Amino acid sequence: MGAPRFLPAGVYGAAAVAEAERRLYAPRFWHPLLPVERLPEGQALALELLGLPVLLTHPPGGPRLFLNRCPHRAVALLDAGEEARPCRRLVCPYHGWTYDLEGRLQAAAREADFLEPFRRDDWPLESLPLQVRAGLLWGAIGPDPLPLEQQLDLVLEVAGAELERPRRLLGTLRRSLACDWKIAHDNTLDDYHVAIAHPTTLHREQGPVCHYRHQLGQWANLLATPMQGGDFLTFGLPPWLHLLLWPDGRLVVLQFPPEAPDRCRMELWLLGEEAWLPQAGDLLAELERFLQEDRRLVEAAQAGYGALPPFRPGPPHRLEQRIVHHQALYRRLMVLA
Ligand code: FES
Numbered sequence: 001m002g003a004p005r006f007l008p009a010g011v012y013g014a015a016a017v018a019e020a021e022r023r024l025y026a027p028r029f030w031h032p033l034l035p036v037e038r039l040p041e042g043q044a045l046a047l048e049l050l051g052l053p054v055l056l057t058h059p060p061g062g063p064r065l066f067l068n069r070c071p072h073r074a075v076a077l078l079d080a081g082e083e084a085r086p087c088r089r090l091v092c093p094y095h096g097w098t099y100d101l102e103g104r105l106q107a108a109a110r111e112a113d114f115l116e117p118f119r120r121d122d123w124p125l126e127s128l129p130l131q132v133r134a135g136l137l138w139g140a141i142g143p144d145p146l147p148l149e150q151q152l153d154l155v156l157e158v159a160g161a162e163l164e165r166p167r168r169l170l171g172t173l174r175r176s177l178a179c180d181w182k183i184a185h186d187n188t189l190d191d192y193h194v195a196i197a198h199p200t201t202l203h204r205e206q207g208p209v210c211h212y213r214h215q216l217g218q219w220a221n222l223l224a225t226p227m228q229g230g231d232f233l234t235f236g237l238p239p240w241l242h243l244l245l246w247p248d249g250r251l252v253v254l255q256f257p258p259e260a261p262d263r264c265r266m267e268l269w270l271l272g273e274e275a276w277l278p279q280a281g282d283l284l285a286e287l288e289r290f291l292q293e294d295r296r297l298v299e300a301a302q303a304g305y306g307a308l309p310p311f312r313p314g315p316p317h318r319l320e321q322r323i324v325h326h327q328a329l330y331r332r333l334m335v336l337a
C-alpha cells in the first residue's frame, strides 16, 4: 500500500457522487434527528431525512419514525416544520384517512365502498428505524443500518456513561454552507488548521498542539486535548457527524447533512446541564465565531476544488490523520480505489 492520499478533487461537489452516496453511504448510518426533549409525548413533527419526508411522533409507547406519506395516494400527512406540535391523530389532507401516533389506520372515509374488501390493519404508516441514545432521537432510512453501537464505537469506549448524562438543549445554530458536506466534515476532522485558522477561538479551547492525542476506531475517531477538569473530547464519526464533549458535561452535536452536491447544512445543538442556561447565548456566540472562521475556508476550498485546471491535493499531515481515517471508510463503502 502506498502513502495515504486525500480523496481526489473530482468527488467533491459532483452530482453523480452525491447520488451514489445516497445509495451506498448514507443509508448505512444512523442520523441524529432531534434532541428527545423537543418531541414531548402527544406531539408530532415532520422533517426531511436524506431527502425523504419523514414524520416523528410520540405516542405513549415511545417515539416513532415514519415516512411522511399516506399509504393511500402518497400525500404528506403533516407539513414540515421547525417545532413539534400537539397532535392527537394524523388526518390526511387528501381523502381523510386518519392515523394514530403509532401509525395505525383508525378510519378511512366511506370505508364500506372500496372496490375490494378493506381492512384497516393492511394500511399502516411505513415505519422507519428509530432509537434514543445520548438524549437524541436517531433515525435511519436503510433496511439494515450498521448497529448504532458500532457507529459510536470509540465514543462508547472512551466517553461511556458520560454520554447518557441528563442534559437540556441549551441552543442551536443552523447555516447553509456553499460546499460539499465532505469538505465541511474534513475540516472538522482537521487538527492541522486549528492553531492557524482559529488562534483566538477553538485553539484556546483545545490548547497546545503538542498535547493533542488521537485515537482511531473502526468507525469513529477522536482528538483528546487536556483541559482543567479532564479531557476535551472531539469525536468524528460517519456519516457527517461530530460530538464534542467537555469535562463539565457539555455536549455539542454538529452535523453537515448534504443539501445539494455542492451545498450542505451545518446543524449544531448545544446540550448541557440546566445550570448553563443563563450562559447559553455566550456559549453559542463563541461556537459561532469559530464556525464563521471555518465557513470562509470550506467555501473557498469548494471553489478551489471546482476550478480548472483539475486540482491535485497535497500530502496529508500527521495532524490530518482523522481525515485520512474517515476517507478510508468512505472509499470502502463507496467502492473507490
Ligand atoms: S392520499 Fe391520504 S387519504 Fe388519500
Ligand SMILES: [Fe+2]
Residues within 6 Å of the ligand: 187, 188, 193, 194, 197, 198, 290, 293, 294
Ligand atoms: Fe476549523
